Amino acid sequence: MAMKVVALAGNPNVGKTTIFNDLTGMRQHVGNWPGVTVEKKEGVFEYKGEKFLVVDLPGTYSLTAHSIDELVARNFLLNGNPDVVVNVVDATAPLRNLLLTMEIFEMGLKNVIIALNKIDLAEKKGIRIDPVKMSKALGVPVVAMSAKEGIGVKELKEEIYEMANGTIKTNPVVPRYDPEVEREIEHIIGCLKDTELEKRYPLRWLAIKLLQRDDEVMKLVLRHIGEENLKEIMTHIGEAEARYGRAMDLIIASQKYEFIDRLTHEFMSYTATGGGGESLTDQLDKILIHPVYGFIALAIVFYGVFKFVFALGLPLQEWLGDLFDSFGQWLAPHIANETLRGLVVDGIIGGVGSVLSFFPLVFLLFFALSILEDVGYMARVAVLMEGIMRKFGLPGKAVIPLILGLGCNVPAVMSTRTLEDERDRLVAMFVNPFIPCSARLSVISFLAGTFFSSNHALVALSVYLIAIAVALLSAWLVSHFVVKGEESPFVIELPEYLIPSWKTVIIHSWERSKEFVKKAGTVILLGAILIWYLSNYPVPIGSGKSYAERLGHFFEPYMRLMGLDWKAAVSLLFGIIAKENVISTYGVIYGTTEAIKIAMTALQAYVLAVVTTLYIPCIATIGAIRAESNWKWALFTTIYMIAVASIVGILIWHAGIALGLS
């Protein structure tokens, strides 16, 4: 028997993924800022012997065609034929949430259950909602939940089960507008009647979307009724707008809001505890999004993050590195075949080991970022950065993908989907690979730790600052000269501050840093073997005739411009596969990575750190950019980065020499 399909829809940050996890027992990523889920995710649960497929849709405020995640959600609701739609409503902000509910009702969906979530928080804020009255007012079942504590999950399953089996009758309320608007809707419905459209879509919904000049719906209608008729409809709308003196879109939005406002009076009230007195969130925000103190706090927070990651991570990293070295030394005598011994000990254990030893650093970075996210701080960072980011042609929200890029650029590039504007997306995607990911953290911290023992955190921080400066400058260049366009409006919602759930934070950091280990087992393993091969054939490295050396020497004249040698050329070449390879390549060339000390000066190491950071996105990131945009954009990003890295590398080298640093 086919599984029944349950769609989870709702505003961003209302707890959809938490409910998804509660239902399916899965561990999808939950985060305390809007836009965490950008693709739909699927999972299965069983109740009373029946199986249900749950689809976690991206959070959206409405179902317009403004951004990809809204379209993903809308298309699924329209064409995915879900058996049940669970509309998650945040009990702390029912007015805003019900806007989406009304759109869902207007789409003609009948099998809707409202999951009224975060009732624990609502109570604290003094908002009281009567689920029974709410259900009566809306015409669909309402389940009160506190998903984080698992409250209401069983009830929700029961309702889903009943609804999927057709034992619940619903009668969703739909907003009514002013007579003039209603006449307009009637007129359009008249024009669309007796077409193929009538069989497939609710005409009232199409009419409202046409009134709002929704691009996708206009295209859809055009295909069915032809240009002539659509034009007639649009002119009619234009006349109505002229009479009103306002755009239909705004009229509909405000009337819908009034309708909801009246509706909520039937089931919502405020208790004495709420209203009066400032909440902790408001008090904290006075400082954290303050135009001056906010930035001081930001600097302190991120300095703290780095300090924490390095102070705790470096000793662990050293220890793990030693462990791999000892393992290699212990293993060597047990392998008789010389070639095999070289491959296993130097190639695999040396290469993969030196990368894996960075796992503690990566995990700790993700751990710190997860905490900031769950506390609700990331959304504040977006607000703070709005002004600055705008100067560089990006919306404040684009700072979130940039911060995610500190972990890994691949999910970061994907998270640009939360930006409504296509142009913003392209720019945000383009600058993302400049942000040093955890792979580059391993290279930067290795070089900083090896060559600048006393002030390694500061040196590492300076590489990050250079990278960020280059990213912002590039954003400015691209948004002014390559993808010009209008500014998009700033919308972000500030969630309440929350004490993070440690379980979530740890699971989440593990899920993310797991990718790093996986990469070590796949791409980097292959990379290490390739490197080992190129360095040992046709003759071992050192003779000047190995493939690696030949490649390196070919690029050497170019590397000399920035004070680097052929070894750096080989490392950087292998680093394209994965940036961690830059260090492991040295490991293969010298047997141990520590030997790098005698081969380089501190200035050269610094140049190498910067160039590694800037020179090219790794293969996985190039792939992500291509998938999210197109080949041309991925290629442009790559070429641009190579050029910038060369320029910056040359500048630093010559500046260093001029300062007498070499």
Ligand SMILES: Nc1nc2c(ncn2[C@@H]2O[C@H](COP(=O)(O)OP(=O)(O)OP(=O)(O)O)[C@@H](O)[C@H]2O)c(=O)[nH]1
């Ligand atoms: N107090 C409280 N917090 C909750 C509850 N349910 C979820 N949260 C928190 O709300 C935040 C957002 O939860 P998510 O499940 O990621 O929300 P989402 O709707 O999937 O968000 P997007 O994917 O961004 O659209 C997290 O910090 C959760 O821990 C609840 O019932 N009570």
Ligand SMILES: [Mg+2]
């Ligand atoms: Mg989610």
